[in-house]
Amino acid sequence: MIAATADAAEPDSARQRELVRLVRQDCGSCHGMTLKGGLGLPLTAEALRDKPFDGLVATVVYGRPGTAMPPWKTMISENEAEWIVRQLMQGFPEEAR
Amino acid sequence: MMTMNRWLTFLAALLLAGCAQTGLRGTGDLGVVVERASGRIAIVDTTAKSIIASVHGLGDLSHASVVFSRDGRYAYVFGRDGGLSKVDLLLARIDKRVMQAGNSIGGAISQDGRLVVAQNYEPGGIKVFDADTLELLSEVPAQSKVVGLADLSGNRFAYALFDKGEIWISDLANPRDPKTQKYPAGQQPYDGLVTPDGRHYMAGLFGEDGIALLDTWRPELGSRKILEHYGKGQEKLPVFKMPHLRGWAVAGGKAYLPAIGRHEVLLVDTATWKEAGRIEVKGQPVFVMARPDGRQVWVNFAFPDNGWVQVIDTLKGEVVQTLQPGKAILHMEFTPRGEQVWLSARDDNLVSIYDTQSFARLTTLQAESPSGIFFTSRAARTGF
Numbered sequence: 175m176i177a178a179t180a181d182a183a184e185p186d187s188a189r190q191r192e193l194v195r196l197v198r199q200d201c202g203s204c205h206g207m208t209l210k211g212g213l214g215l216p217l218t219a220e221a222l223r224d225k226p227f228d229g230l231v232a233t234v235v236y237g238r239p240g241t242a243m244p245p246w247k248t249m250i251s252e253n254e255a256e257w258i259v260r261q262l263m264q265g266f267p268e269e270a271r
Numbered sequence: 272m273m274t275m276n277r278w279l280t281f282l283a284a285l286l287l288a289g290c291a292q293t294g295l296r297g298t299g300d301l302g303v304v305v306e307r308a309s310g311r312i313a314i315v316d317t318t319a320k321s322i323i324a325s326v327h328g329l330g331d332l333s334h335a336s337v338v339f340s341r342d343g344r345y346a347y348v349f350g351r352d353g354g355l356s357k358v359d360l361l362l363a364r365i366d367k368r369v370m371q372a373g374n375s376i377g378g379a380i381s382q383d384g385r386l387v388v389a390q391n392y393e394p395g396g397i398k399v400f401d402a403d404t405l406e407l408l409s410e411v412p413a414q415s416k417v418v419g420l421a422d423l424s425g426n427r428f429a430y431a432l433f434d435k436g437e438i439w440i441s442d443l444a445n446p447r448d449p450k451t452q453k454y455p456a457g458q459q460p461y462d463g464l465v466t467p468d469g470r471h472y473m474a475g476l477f478g479e480d481g482i483a484l485l486d487t488w489r490p491e492l493g494s495r496k497i498l499e500h501y502g503k504g505q506e507k508l509p510v511f512k513m514p515h516l517r518g519w520a521v522a523g524g525k526a527y528l529p530a531i532g533r534h535e536v537l538l539v540d541t542a543t544w545k546e547a548g549r550i551e552v553k554g555q556p557v558f559v560m561a562r563p564d565g566r567q568v569w570v571n572f573a574f575p576d577n578g579w580v581q582v583i584d585t586l587k588g589e590v591v592q593t594l595q596p597g598k599a600i601l602h603m604e605f606t607p608r609g610e611q612v613w614l615s616a617r618d619d620n621l622v623s624i625y626d627t628q629s630f631a632r633l634t635t636l637q638a639e640s641p642s643g644i645f646f647t648s649r650a651a652r653t654g655f
Binding site: 186199200202203206207208210212215237240241242244245246248249269 | 307334374376482574617652
């Protein structure tokens, strides 16, 4: 299981921009660019409110076998997955133009 | 008093002004490029290789798809947010627009051009609209996400149900009273296609190896599964993007299909529906599209290999060209007779245009996060 330490190193700001783009564009191909859902479930703050943080981070890192949710561990570190899930739970930032 | 000459010049000027206003021209070389982040489409001219106008206000266009009226004048744009817009390509403006669902992924137009049908995730099912007025005529609820909607002869439509693992065919002979037949498909069909003759409907399966096949000329024979076990029980690679089956990748008696979770294109003999080989490619295929003459098949790939495009020569049965047209190649579209292909490079904000014979890049066009590219020649093709 992944420890959800609040002081885990955050990705630097350049990487954060990349991650925002990755989530909007590449996660967006299944979850929708607005993250309101598609083939994958909605990832809005409202939809995730009552879900356990650790479970969501594990879903991003390891995927959900038997579903279309793939594991992202070869592209995203656990730290980064935690950062993404934190942002998702707060309402995900828009891409900077 | 005006001389005859002046009078003629005056008339000519009037005529010219009239042309400029109504855009007196054909639509056979027009098309649209979806600029997905901006809720906008660019109207393009494939002869001039240029963008001639933009139309704004189309909502969330991620995963947007487009079909055309049979006169090639109107583009029906299906937005992710459930918006359905009828865009006039000649006047470059929205003619009509309705919000028809919460979450939609595309649509199709009937053989006679009178009906536009939307396929929806939320609420799942299809909705039938009058192509002229966009009035809702009927719906077929499915309690499942609908994928792979394709038009068949006789104003019938085939589609697959992701959550239910079924293929449905709805007969819209009476568009206010659809008649629906259901067939088993397999686990999690993710997209579907109909062969160029409109006869065979195929649904690709995500949850298991194989493809469901239905002969729509003889639906009473039921559906069957082909290419079962193409993965031979090997663990598939993680799939970061669902492949698409659209694009009639049927050429020279073979269908070319993306393998799920594998760096392969699968070949199927369309006479026997048995595997006829596989071609190793650079990544997991997303679109596998035949050039209109069938001599070449172009393949793009899922993240992280989405900067590459490969070309298969269908006579040689091998990859003959590997290109890097830009960052994040999302879609490709051939000109009506296939001498050019247009590719959208989302992360370069460019559309790249290639000559399909020499593989030279002819030019590029600026577009904001371009995704789908659709040309009006689709209006005349079944399954587009």
